[in-house]
Amino acid sequence: MLGGAAIAKESGAMEEALYGLIGKMKAQPGKRAELIALLTQGTSDMPGCIAYIVAEDAKDEDGIWISEVWRTRQHHADSLKLPAVQESIAKGRPLIAAFESFVETRPVGGVGIDG
Amino acid sequence: MLGGAAIAKESGAMEEALYGLIGKMKAQPGKRAELIALLTQGTSDMPGCIAYIVAEDAKDEDGIWISEVWRTRQHHADSLKLPAVQESIAKGRPLIAAFESFVETRPVGGVGIDG
Numbered sequence: 001m002l003g004g005a006a007i008a009k010e011s012g013a014m015e016e017a018l019y020g021l022i023g024k025m026k027a028q029p030g031k032r033a034e035l036i037a038l039l040t041q042g043t044s045d046m047p048g049c050i051a052y053i054v055a056e057d058a059k060d061e062d063g064i065w066i067s068e069v070w071r072t073r074q075h076h077a078d079s080l081k082l083p084a085v086q087e088s089i090a091k092g093r094p095l096i097a098a099f100e101s102f103v104e105t106r107p108v109g110g111v112g113i114d115g
Numbered sequence: 116m117l118g119g120a121a122i123a124k125e126s127g128a129m130e131e132a133l134y135g136l137i138g139k140m141k142a143q144p145g146k147r148a149e150l151i152a153l154l155t156q157g158t159s160d161m162p163g164c165i166a167y168i169v170a171e172d173a174k175d176e177d178g179i180w181i182s183e184v185w186r187t188r189q190h191h192a193d194s195l196k197l198p199a200v201q202e203s204i205a206k207g208r209p210l211i212a213a214f215e216s217f218v219e220t221r222p223v224g225g226v227g228i229d230g
Binding site for chain 2: 040052066
């Protein structure tokens, strides 16, 4: 299996590559569990969401990592308009101390991205 | 849904938390697609692997991100002994320029971690 762009070209139909995000945020001290509960509560019905993995940083007690895979960039953008997601964001914002890192990716293979 | 450790306590059976890894590596210039093909070829039969998402960094043309979720830390350790994985690692090593970042996580919720 080749890189994202190559897959798109190879499949002829100029199929749009999957869209991914990997980011780390810091919860306010002592608020990680509460923030994680909010981050995971609105995620069961997000069209085009293949993976949205919320994880505690094993060493940083305030650190939360989110790895996402979406069918397309647009599916991700549309998810931000969903009422359940907007509610989670609004409730979660006061519990977030900082966004430490954030990258956009093109998921291209492996396990758990068939969706 | 609460944090990893809380889930373990709450479920009473001291169920071990899931084990996760998020890392970025840099391919040798021009070798990313070849390295990705190696990284994804040996992944179809890794017991306890819930997610192993290989993605191109959208901005860094040599950057590869891997987000992993394993049933347990031991399942991940055991996977490194699988012939197919050892073969991928051996073939891939010359194509790797650097390991840029690497964190261990406890995946606790979201989409795509039911496995």
